[in-house]
Amino acid sequence: MADDNRNQMFWSREFARLVGVLTSAHLLSAAEHRQLWAHVYTWESSLAALIHDLLQPESLLAAEHPQLHEVLSRRYYASMQARTETEISKCTHEVDGEPRTDSYRYQQSIHYKDSTIRRQGDENVCDTYRASICPNLDDDFVLRGLLGVGTFGVAFLAHKRSDTRPPKQQKLYAIKVETSSTINTDIRKRTSDPSVAPLYYQQPHQFRYIPMEAYLLLLTAGCRRFPMLDSVYSHGKYKATVMEATVPNEVREKNYDPYAETKDWLKKGLQPLDGSSYLLSREKQTGLNEVTVCQIATQLLEATSYLYDMRLCHTDISHVNYLLDDAFNTTLIDLGLIHFGLRDADFQKSHTPYIPNYEKFMTPELATELLKPNYDNTNFSDGTVQIPLRHDVRGLTLWQLGCIIYELLHGFAPWEEPNPDPDIGRLSDWPKGRSAAQQARRMRKIRERRQRVIREELPVSEDLSQDCVDMLRAMFTKDPEERPKLQELLSMPWFGQSSYWVEMDTLEIRRQAATG
The missing domain is CATH 3.30.200.20 (Phosphorylase Kinase; domain 1)
Structure with a gap:
């Protein structure tokens, strides 16, 4: 701001000028401004601060990131062209x-x-x-x-x-x-x-x-x-x-x-339909077969891939953040929970968020950290806790996706005990015990599951196809460095098979009708 050319390397020109006005940048040296408004400089990798110039062909940002500029501008112009003259922002009131x-x-x-x-x-x-x-x-x-x-x-x-x-x-x-x-x-x-x-x-x-x-x-x-x-x-x-x-x-x-x-x-x-509509949580059963889950999973992976092309990552893939129609066509929602990274380093975080309601998304590396003695007396029931554990946002998203797929296939979370227990309830119930004794029992079960997440092989249903089992085993690899990246998941045989199965079912129905 105080040095407009310097800030043009990572902000859109309009954003730099606006923030400069709002923070009186002209009255401060560059060093003073950065010290006084340090939190604003954390927006260096924020899409809102960059999008205008990433779309503008002659901008410094577009020149520095030509591939990203091409993808964003192509999709933006196609969207705007399809709207013809229809205005997007329609409130004209003062x-x-x-x-x-x-x-x-x-x-x-x-x-x-x-x-x-x-x-x-x-x-x-x-x-x-x-x-x-x-x-x-x-x-x-x-x-x-x-x-x-x-x-x-x-x-x-x-x-x-x-x-x-x-x-x-x-x-x-x-x-x-x-x-x-x-x-x-x-x-x-x-x-x-x-x-x-x-x-x-x-x-x-x-x-x-x-x-x-x-x-x-x-x-x-x-x-x-x-x-x-x-x-x-x-x-x-x-x-x-x-x-x-x-x-x-x-x-x-x-x-x-x-x-x-x-x-x-x-x-x-x-009530719209989401993934939780088909999970019978008290009985720990699923109301879906593998073919249907494959369709939902493939479409969620398609959505994830479409975002990745724009260097975007949905950071909260959960059952309530996708919707289903009667044919199980899947729509990913709540795009306010999107992380943008201009560079790969922007996806690397020094802390991993822990949310009690998201216990089912527990990774082996986070479980290992939380089982250390210094967390024994930590109160995790008050909301999000930032754990000093480095992680890649993209990898955590794919782990969440794997947990969603596993739960749709089995009716319970990975490494969760398959038999229902009214006293223990669901994984997300553990901070809400009716008494200190019940909460202690639930916490003991949570620790036991964390041990299984770290040490035991992923249990999978014998009713699943081999391609499905191979996919799950890969997604839940213990070492985060060895887990498949997005492109590897896209090439796995299981994803996309639902259309093949539907086609085979249709051919079988026609064959039976023909032989009458």
Whole structure:
């Protein structure tokens, strides 16, 4: 900022200038600025800070990273061209006398509102979010009900008012409403990444800032494994991202009342299907066969590969972050949980996050660390704990994917005891014991499983095909350096076999019909 040419090596020019204004860089030397605003310099590998110039052909960033520029610009322009003249950011209001929420000037505003729903109460916050939707969105869409309530937002199901077809034939959309932020807010709150970035236009000095998740949906529009972005309505302190909905026919065909109170929508709950819908957790059984799991796994791997091509990595592949339709077509969601690395070093982290609810994703290297005596008295029930253990974000993502596949095939997590125990419950239940004695019993089981993760061979069902067994054994290799990378997984015979099996089943049905 104080040295604009220096910062051009790792930031987009528009971002460097904006942050320079917001942090009064002209009043400081480069060394003083870096010391005072050190956390801003951790954004050197943030896609939001780089995307504008990575898309701009003549920029320094595009010249330094030509392959990444080619992939990003090709996908971005294809997405924009498919939209023809359709505007992406559609809220035109100037709320409370402020400039348009998606404007360059508005990025100087500061929002201090708490952004987590759990601290505000579900019913009240859902009412607030519903009432804060942009009037333009209300004019364009009919809300049918609630799809879900997350930690940071509320998702509504809707259709366009212009769609006059019968209700069961209307195209459905998921509208994700969250509190919005600005670049200035992100600077003051010391967030890990900026939450918005400007759309790239060929005309100079034309900016429309949209949420990064919406930006990523634009970049993934060429892959069926992601929701298709329709529009964004950034309205004051709230933003709504509209995307095509993935819901089963049961949800599509439900009667709806667009004028019902939010509390009534909460009671009904229009539940989409995700991977957990087919896991019978109390019985530790799966409701899926290998062919179906192969289809889901192959499509999740396809989504992961599509992100990798843009040097992106989904850091939270869990059962609730992908959706299924009635034919088990898979859609990866929650792209706010994406890690970007301009260089390979950006994927290397000095600490590994440990989350109690994610015990099932335990790796041998993390288990080894947590079994050390210095962690015996650590309270892990309060949320994420950063463990000083180096890891590659990409490798951890593939381990998570392996755990998801294993659980869909078996009904329980890798190395978890297969027999249900009401006292112990699920892996994620261990910090929630009704008494100290029960919690101690659960903790003992957790330690026993961690020992198995470290020492024992992966147990697999005898009913699985050999290709499936080979894939699982490879994905759960003990040594992280020897685990297969993405390209090796893509070449494994098991992935993609579901289409072959379906074709064989179809041929067999036809053969039986012919021989009658």
